[in-house]
Amino acid sequence: LSFDLVEAWIRDNPKASICTPEGAYNFKNIANFQDYHGLPVFRNAVARFMEKVRGNRVRFDPDKIVMSGGATGAQETLAFCLADPGDALLVPTPYYPGNDRDITWRTGIQLLPVVCESSNEFKLTHEALESAYKKAQDSNIKVKGLLLNNPSNPLGIVLDKQTLTDSLNFTNDKNIHLICDEIYSATVFSQPSFTSIAEIVQENENYNRDLIHIVYSLSKDLGFPGFRVGIIYSYNQTVMNCARKMSSFGLVSTQTQHLIATMLSDSDFVDRFIDESAKRLGKRHGVLSRGLAQVGIGSLKSNAGLYCWMDLRRLLKEPTFEAELDLWRVILNEVKLNVSPGASFHCS
């Protein structure tokens, strides 16, 4: 969306690359470096960037930054750290279908849906959480944690402070982990603004911090999915140490660490990029949602992320997942648009 800004910055900052005449003297040191902690300048720059996209309302400790192969790797690594085969994580619906593969495939853990309903705009309620937890207990499944995605993929909305606090109270009371996936945190384009779980944690010392973990990535907020920059930020020293050892399977290329470190250390550029990116995202989302409204298609009022949650129920032949799939095929094959059906997000 805002690659023109990045490209201009790159032309202006030849030292950011170890492959320019200005930066090549660094090539040997960088290509040779493979400490699991990552380049100190990289961790530091990422921590400052994470603070910035959270309105500088929280502090992040660079020493708690653990690298991973994208958010994909971060999710799996945390799952390996927090749960044993057969254990479960709760996940509110609708949720990103990739979780089913990333988190469960090799770890042997399972995801249990916390059913949220379109009737109240998918609000995550205490009842829904308790009900999912009880259902697991009744089936003798050990629940090890709750996974939140904020801003939400696919809904494109932020979780409000009250919902975050309720969720944290719930996990703290049950003595289970809370994983907050905040990979869309810099994509908020209108009110309400984004609240990180880090803010709730910082404001209240009564929570057991050992149970709180954040997943981050630069794939969405900067638009660099190819660079595979994933981050685990854990308040739990043991989890952090373990995750860092596991990061050997998905370290970020030092060439990329070096570039990102230099780019994100340029505070003026970062400010400009975040502002401009939000503006452009809001503009495009407005065009899309207004266009849909003009042809009578409603969509969830959203304020973040790259998604638009459309209500196509009136185009269904009947209110079933089969009919939804039939409609999806028509849209894909005739309209040539690849939208994702609600069923793929575990909607009920």
Next chain:
Amino acid sequence: LSFDLVEAWIRDNPKASICTPEGAYNFKNIANFQDYHGLPVFRNAVARFMEKVRGNRVRFDPDKIVMSGGATGAQETLAFCLADPGDALLVPTPYYPGNDRDITWRTGIQLLPVVCESSNEFKLTHEALESAYKKAQDSNIKVKGLLLNNPSNPLGIVLDKQTLTDSLNFTNDKNIHLICDEIYSATVFSQPSFTSIAEIVQENENYNRDLIHIVYSLSKDLGFPGFRVGIIYSYNQTVMNCARKMSSFGLVSTQTQHLIATMLSDSDFVDRFIDESAKRLGKRHGVLSRGLAQVGIGSLKSNAGLYCWMDLRRLLKEPTFEAELDLWRVILNEVKLNVSPGASFHCS
């Protein structure tokens, strides 16, 4: 070792980087790209490079190249693909201690040593293989494969063709997998030259190719451990498909793929680099082993890799692992040299 050649090449090839004025027009496409197959030019260049370091005696199909987060990730991915928790892989001793972590930690599989002896220069014999296999059977452990490291870390020697053929006959007869870790294949600095398992496979159509897999990396042969370029080359389509899906946890940064693709496509540069690197490696190894000989320390006659296997037995107080550790502490703390004791490589 030969970074001066790389740095000179980089200065001469600004288009290889998406962060130079000459290459930045590619930034958007590259940073955005995240297909698990990798950039086609990258796979193609790596396949050609793998052929070159094997003396162009074999062909590699770029479509069988699967990316991974270094050889570390490649080993684990293959282990996930080939074995279930509790299953085992045989590994000739002495072997790289990192295998214990990389291959077993999260997969739940185990490594069983095939005992090779210093008395016959650690030759891998049919008897040793059969004995390890039988021992596993007697303990009701399912052996799923044999892992070879060629050239050897830590011995710094290549496996001869007969040993490779015998090993392949063994695994083929038992219907178990053969994984050949060839990450040091371009480090051969004197005779005999390197024989890849790919040559044996290519010469004989009677082997079940579905049981044969190669691990590769650019961390040693080019000296870029920070870039995390690992490769799985499998002759088994199902394993390849599965490994490619798992590669989502450790993809190579597209920025690095792009650089490597351009660099390895320059055939003159690659020829020069391989030649010069081998020369310098041989020279340094000669200095080290002659120096050791002058003070009466023998070492295994080696011809590849970055290692020197010293015989310090006459400095031991007694022939035990405890005495070895005592000597190691003296060398570390007083001589300030971090050599690795034989016990860490599972010597018997």
